[in-house]
Amino acid sequence: MATSYTTLLGFALPVTGELSGTWGTTVNDSITELVEDSIAAAATNSVAAGDWTLSTTGSGAVNQARCAILIPTGSPGVSRNIIAPSSSKAYIVVNQSNASVVVKGSATTGTTIAASKRALVAWDGSDFVTISTGDLEGPASSTDNAITRFDGTTGKLVQNSSVTVSDAGAVVAPQAGSIIPFYFDNQAAFPSANTYHGAVAHSHADGAMYFAHGGSWTRLLQDGGALGTPSSGTATNLTGLPLSTGVTGTLPVANGGTGNAFFSVSGPATSTKTYTFPNENMSVGFRNVPAVGTKTSPYTLATADVGKYVQVGTSGSITIPDETFAEGDVISIFNNTTGNITITCSITDAYIAGTDTDKATMTLATRGVATILFISSTRCVVSGNVT
Secondary structure, three states: OOOOOOOOOOOOOOOOOOOOOHHHHHHHHHHHHHHHHHHOOOOOEOOOOEEEEEOOOOOOOOOOOOOOEEEEEEOOOOOOEEOOOOOOOOEEEEOOOOOOOOEEEEOOEEEEEEEOOOOEEEEEEOOOOEEEEEOOOOOOOOOOOOOOOEEEOOOOOEOOOOOEOOOOOOOEOOOOEEEEEEEEOHHHHHHOOOOOOOOOOEEEOOOOOHHHHEEEEEEEEOOOOEEOOOOOEOOOOOOOOOOOOOOOOOOHHHHOOOOOOOEEEEEOOOOEEEOOOOOOOOOOOOOOEEEEEOOOOEEEEOOOOOOOEEEEEEOOOEEEOOOOOOOOOOEEEEOOOOOEEEEEEEEEEEEEOOOOOOOOOOOOOOOOOOEEEEEEOOOOEEEEEEE
């Protein structure tokens, strides 16, 4: 039997005893050298004038199709094909031409390697496909959201063409509603807050962090992380708040209004909730009961008294008005006299807790405490030292 050859790469397969005394030439030329070519050899060819069909010189002989690396060169100005055998093989393609090349079989579509790019391609059973590129590629189209891409020529990360770069060198997110942080030399370079609603930006000039909302940029944090001064709203001393002890600064009032509300919490679009703190010197969370003051003459309770206690002194008395308070309102009364005082119940229904008798008046004992819980604007229940 004569020497045969492998199907894919054409390596010699000597028959036992066939090459006795003459094996050197066959082994060296048709096995060793061909193995080296398939692992490390490069085939170079100009594609300036046309496609490149890899040579497939007979089994046991050197050819281009067996090489590990393919290097197309020249300046065709148009895409060229590199036509390889339609069989299992991988190639490293280093495209040194000025146009794209397509590695393909004689009757397949193939895979494209751009000018000046590198790729590992392989036969997948029906065509050549790209396994890996030599560069980190950018977006597939100008509408993709990638911010940067790798430039294989310079070896640097560069801006994607679908986004905008400010003159300060900051990368700007390509779509409205992005939460990607921006970085600018100064606030004047910030993009429109309407376009980038909800985005966060950092200004190198003042070291502050800004937030886009309502058509403007509001400063959230000053340099060093302290709470910043907003672009609108009234000043509120933050000393003692659990955010950061000893920090002072300002927060905007709720919904851009005036008064003492200094933040709002928004849920679904149909349900915005605002938390308002009263204008009182107190610990957050009402760790004490604020005092209305001592009344030494007849006094009618008011909505400003809700959540507080009223102290009654000499000649004082209390009237509970009708249709004034809301469900859940609570007011306490302390009789700081040596005798009883009268509570006049002008409200439609008034009950002493635990009884079912509507009272027109009640008596609060000396040094006694009464707490009024409003069930509605026309009904209340009074508990404590009352009869």
